[in-house]
Every structure is written in structure tokens, then in C-alpha cells.
Amino acid sequence: MHVSLDGFVASPNGEIDWVRFDDDLVEDVQALVDSADTALFGRVTYRLMESYWPTAAESPTASKHDLDHSRWLNPAPKLVFSTTLKNVHWQNTRIVKDHIGEEIARLRKQPGKNLILFASPTLGSTFMNLNLIDEYFFNINPIVLGKGKPLFREQSEMRRLKLLESKTYRNGVASLRYGRGS
Amino acid sequence: MAGEASRMGRIVVSEFVSLDGVVEDPGGAEKFKHGGWSFKFRDDQVPKYKMDEVFAGDALLLGRVTYEGFAKAWPSMKDDVGFADKMNNMPKHVVSTTLKKLDWNNSKLIKANVAEEVKKLKQQPGKDILVYGSGKLVNTLLQHDLVDELRLMVHPVVLGSGRRLFDNNAETMKALKLAESKTFPSGIVLLTYHPAK
Numbered sequence: 001m002h003v004s005l006d007g008f009v010a011s012p013n014g015e016i017d018w019v020r021f022d023d024d025l026v027e028d029v030q031a032l033v034d035s036a037d038t039a040l041f042g043r044v045t046y047r048l049m050e051s052y053w054p055t056a057a058e059s060p061t062a063s064k065h066d067l068d069h070s071r072w073l074n075p076a077p078k079l080v081f082s083t084t085l086k087n088v089h090w091q092n093t094r095i096v097k098d099h100i101g102e103e104i105a106r107l108r109k110q111p112g113k114n115l116i117l118f119a120s121p122t123l124g125s126t127f128m129n130l131n132l133i134d135e136y137f138f139n140i141n142p143i144v145l146g147k148g149k150p151l152f153r154e155q156s157e158m159r160r161l162k163l164l165e166s167k168t169y170r171n172g173v174a175s176l177r178y179g180r181g182s
Numbered sequence: 183m184a185g186e187a188s189r190m191g192r193i194v195v196s197e198f199v200s201l202d203g204v205v206e207d208p209g210g211a212e213k214f215k216h217g218g219w220s221f222k223f224r225d226d227q228v229p230k231y232k233m234d235e236v237f238a239g240d241a242l243l244l245g246r247v248t249y250e251g252f253a254k255a256w257p258s259m260k261d262d263v264g265f266a267d268k269m270n271n272m273p274k275h276v277v278s279t280t281l282k283k284l285d286w287n288n289s290k291l292i293k294a295n296v297a298e299e300v301k302k303l304k305q306q307p308g309k310d311i312l313v314y315g316s317g318k319l320v321n322t323l324l325q326h327d328l329v330d331e332l333r334l335m336v337h338p339v340v341l342g343s344g345r346r347l348f349d350n351n352a353e354t355m356k357a358l359k360l361a362e363s364k365t366f367p368s369g370i371v372l373l374t375y376h377p378a379k
Binding site: 138143146151162178 | 201202203216219222324334336338339340341342343346347348354355356357358359360363365369370371373375378
């Protein structure tokens with residue numbers, strides 16, 4: 001998750017043009033993605049991704065990141081968690097309407113690599129409440145947005161995490177990795 | 183060196199913050215449901231860090247809510263290292279439109295023209311002017327580019343509810359510069375920011 005100092009993952013209209021990338025950060029994000037073989041999305045993020053990635057690599061202005069990520073994301077199994085979504089138009093995508101916990105438990109038992117949940121703050125909060133998240137990656141950008149879409153929704157319980165790693169990049173991003181708390 | 187004596191006051195904002203940006207009542211004096219949450223993450227380096235921080239300052243600048251919590255808690259505190267004495271003796275500048283009188287030792291009220299008054303404070307020679315908590319005030323200071331250093335001690339916890347540091351800052355984006363990052367044994371990460379320019 002790329003997040004602002006005030007805890008937003010996107011500006012009010014969904015813009016993420018404030019998110020800072022540089023080569024080192026892209027490399028680490030790519031390594032994280034490569035550790036996974038399945039992508040999980042909430043409806044809103046899925047819609048955004050579906051409108052971009054299927055053809056991103058074909059654009060003459062495609063970056064190296066576009067090419068690398070397309071190669072991973074397009075063929076990968078994708079799960080969209082939504083009660084309202086009817087149709088998906090991206091290869092290898094399946095809609096999960098309910099029984100999230102059971103679905104994830106089933107996937108966990110299958111041999112394979114990690115399941116990675118991209119952005120999707122609403123789904124992230126749901127997953128956190130269901131205690132489904134093993135690791136959290138936050139790339140904290142050095143900017144106060146003032147308003148936007150919050151990473152964390154209100155939760156009834158407080159949740160302790162365990163800091164696993166912290167790293168800073170030359171562009172001012174602080175990357176924090178957490179696991180389950182004690 | 184002439185530098186130390188003639189240095190202008192710097193506004194240093196130092197916050198205990200949860201991963202979800204909550205700054206409410208880390209010390210437990212304000213009756214918040216998770217009040218005192220920061221004490222769950224202490225290690226032997228945090229007190230030393232806070233000690234160095236407070237002794238690098240010579241004044242506090244506080245909003246009303248934080249002031250009221252502090253004014254209730256600190257006067258009766260005592261310790262061997264002089265931390266509480268320093269807190270109790272140092273001048274306090276309190277921003278509030280509603281408070282009438284201040285009971286905590288050496289406290290002065292700023293009733294209006296916050297940005298102007300803070301600029302005046304900064305122009306006086308001195309050490310750091312420390313801001314703790316005071317979410318609403320911090321937003322005002324940030325908007326007026328009056329913060330010289332922002333220190334966020336990010337605790338490894340999602341509180342889920344509570345007042346957030348940047349709640350009231352709905353004006354414009356403000357880019358900062360990451361100056362330093364430090365990890366404590368308890369899993370707290372200290373992120374230090376300076377103005378971008």
C-alpha cells in the first residue's frame with residue numbers, strides 16, 4: 001500500500017499521482033509481487049486495474065514497470081471480492097461474493113506462493129477484522145494530502161502488529177513491513 | 183560558538199501516533215477508550231530519546247485539549263531525572279479561544295492570531311519550541327509553514343478509532359522531506375520530516 005503521511009491511499013477522486021517511485025522502490029515492490037502468485041482486489045481497485053493493465057504493455061509509452069507488472073498480473077489468478085459486481089473482463093479473474101474467510105482458508109491450503117492484496121482499503125479493513133493478514137507493507141510518502149480515501153476504516157478492536165523491517169528510500173518514502181502482533 | 187545562544191527558536195512537533203494516524207491520549211489523561219496506548223510499547227531507548235528531546239527545548243506550545251490533559255497530569259509527577267521538573271518549569275504557550283485561566287505553572291494564553299504569535303515566538307532566540315499532541319494546532323502550523331521539524335513516533339498498532347493528527351487539515355497538499363528514520367526495540371519507528379524547501 002502506498003500511503004500519505006495522513007493515512008490516505010488516494011486523493012478524493014482516486015488520484016495517486018502523488019505516489020513516489022524510484023528504481024530502488026520499484027525493484028523492491030517487484031520482488032514483493034514475485035513472492036506471490038495470486039492477486040486479490042476490492043471492487044473499486046479492481047475496476048481501476050481492469051481499465052489499465054490488460055493493455056498497458058501495448059502502449060508505446062509503457063515503462064519498464066508497466067512491462068514487468070503486466071507480465072505478472074495479466075496471467076495471474078485474480079480474485080475480486082464484491083457483492084455487487086456482475087461481470088469481469090480480465091483474464092483469469094473470479095468474483096467472490098461471500099464467505100471470504102472460507103475462501104482464503106481454502107486458498108491457503110493449496111500449494112503455491114503468497115496471496116497479495118493490492119491497495120483496496122475497504123477490503124483490507126475487512127481482511128484485518130477477519131484476522132486474515134499475515135504481513136502488511138506500507139510505503140509512507142512524505143506528503144500530507146489533507147483529504148482523500150483513508151487506508152484504515154474505523155475498527156472496533158485495537159490490533160497490535162509486529163515491526164519486521166523498516167527501510168527508507170532516497171525519494172523520501174519510508175517503507176514499513178509488519179507481521180502479526182504478539 | 184556564538185550559534186547556540188543566538189539561534190532562533192525552532193518549532194519541533196513530536197507526536198506519538200498509531201499506524202492509523204491516531205494521536206488521541208497516548209498518555210492516558212484524557213479518558214479515551216484506548217487511553218495510555220503508547221505505554222504498551224515502551225523500551226529503554228524511548229525514555230532516553232524523549233529526555234534528550236525535552237532538554238533540547240525551552241518552551242512548550244500546546245493546543246487546549248493537550249494542555250488540559252498535561253495540566254492535570256504533570257504537576258503531581260516527579261522523577262529522578264528531572265523530566266517532570268523540566269515539563270513543569272518550562273514556559274507553556276497555550277492556544278485556545280475558550281480557556282479563561284491557566285493553572286499549570288508558567289503558562290501563557292494565545293487567544294487569537296495564532297500564526298502571527300507563533301512567528302513572534304520563533305523570532306526570539308532560544309532552543310526548540312516543542313509541540314506535543316495538539317492535532318488542531320499542528321494543522322494550523324503546517325498550513326502556515328511554521329513547522330521546522332515533524333517527528334512521528336509510529337507505534338506498531340492500529341487503534342481503529344480516535345482523533346487523528348491530520349483530521350482538520352483539509353486545505354492543500356503539503357510535501358515534506360524525510361530527514362531521518364530510526365527504529366526502536368519496541369517496534370516504534372521514528373520518522374523525522376523537514377519542510378520540503
